[in-house]
Amino acid sequence: MARPEPGITLVGGGRMGSALAGGWIQSNYDGPIAIIDPQPSSQLTDWERDGKITLNPAPGPATTLVVAVKPQVFDKISDQIRAHVGPDTLVLSIMAGITLDSLARTLGTDRVARAMPNTPGLVGKGMTLLCLPDEASADDGDYLKALLTPLGDVEGPIGEDMISAATAISGCGPAYVFLLAEVMAAAGKAHGLDQDMAMRLAKKTIEGAGALMMESEEAPSKLRENVTSPGGVTKAALDVLMQDTAMPSLMEHAVGAAIKRDRELSGD
Numbered sequence: 001m002a003r004p005e006p007g008i009t010l011v012g013g014g015r016m017g018s019a020l021a022g023g024w025i026q027s028n029y030d031g032p033i034a035i036i037d038p039q040p041s042s043q044l045t046d047w048e049r050d051g052k053i054t055l056n057p058a059p060g061p062a063t064t065l066v067v068a069v070k071p072q073v074f075d076k077i078s079d080q081i082r083a084h085v086g087p088d089t090l091v092l093s094i095m096a097g098i099t100l101d102s103l104a105r106t107l108g109t110d111r112v113a114r115a116m117p118n119t120p121g122l123v124g125k126g127m128t129l130l131c132l133p134d135e136a137s138a139d140d141g142d143y144l145k146a147l148l149t150p151l152g153d154v155e156g157p158i159g160e161d162m163i164s165a166a167t168a169i170s171g172c173g174p175a176y177v178f179l180l181a182e183v184m185a186a187a188g189k190a191h192g193l194d195q196d197m198a199m200r201l202a203k204k205t206i207e208g209a210g211a212l213m214m215e216s217e218e219a220p221s222k223l224r225e226n227v228t229s230p231g232g233v234t235k236a237a238l239d240v241l242m243q244d245t246a247m248p249s250l251m252e253h254a255v256g257a258a259i260k261r262d263r264e265l266s267g268d
């Protein structure tokens with residue numbers, strides 16, 4: 001299969017869809033962009049007015065069809081979506097929990113792919129997982145990776161059997177980090193800090209630690225050790241957090257629960 005012709009039809013111009021389309025527009029994507037959304041946001045109508053996209057095109061085979069509606073909506077509008085799928089259409093779904101098999105069956109094509117973004121993708125700092133059928137061409141994989149770059153980094157293609165575990169880390173992971181900010185700030189407040197200041201300290205510390213981790217050549221464990229002098233203050237806290245029943249085993253347990261739920265929702 002040759003490299004896909006330029007041209008994208010996006011179904012669902014919500015948060016993720018618009019983040020993708022914004023990136024394609026900004027990077028001067030070299031083909032027409034059409035967006036299907038029954039109630040387009042003012043951003044979408046502005047883009048249409050400026051000639052950057054067309055809205056709600058007539059049915060007909062798309063070259064690349066990106067599906068970014070909620071999974072519950074997908075079931076209801078699958079006939080409408082199928083009207084944009086032709087024999088050569090490459091379909092990319094970012095819907096959580098809809099398997100490659102189910103996409104192929106519902107849309108009547110084997111040329112399907114799925115991706116699992118995460119919310120930092122909304123600010124271009126995401127980690128998106130890409131999953132392709134075994135028979136997909138390398139050209140399709142490269143092209144789809146490029147299409148997903150407005151959301152940040154892309155990992156893959158990974159096997160679909162890995163998607164639940166990977167989702168439990170990068171898809172759900174932002175929630176774990178937001179929880180960390182919440183509980184750090186709450187602990188600061190419990191120990192006498194002003195609530196707003198405690199939250200500012202927690203947020204900035206997480207941002208700074210993340211930036212240091214990404215810029216440093218050292219592993220997170222080494223960076224942790226660098227902050228932890230023997231007998232010091234950080235060590236006192238980590239002795240609590242790293243007890244057998246504390247953070248490491250709690251995280252493993254939590255990720256296990258996420259994987260189980262993802263598999264249930266995907267019908268595995």
Ligand SMILES: NC(=O)c1ccc[n+]([C@@H]2O[C@H](COP(=O)([O-])OP(=O)(O)OC[C@H]3O[C@@H](n4cnc5c(N)ncnc54)[C@H](OP(=O)(O)O)[C@@H]3O)[C@@H](O)[C@H]2O)c1
Pocket residue numbers: 011012013014015016017036037038039068069070071073077094095096116117118119171
């Ligand atoms: N946000 C995340 O962190 C995240 C992470 C991983 C995967 N995903 C997946 O990404 C997908 C999109 O998520 P999102 O957060 O961007 O959701 P969203 O903001 O609700 O976007 C979905 C968009 O689809 C539109 N829509 C509804 N019915 C439609 C129809 N018949 N035809 C075309 N468009 C229609 C919605 O319009 P209305 O608002 O008017 O209904 C909305 O603009 C979901 O499948 C989700 O599972 C999201």
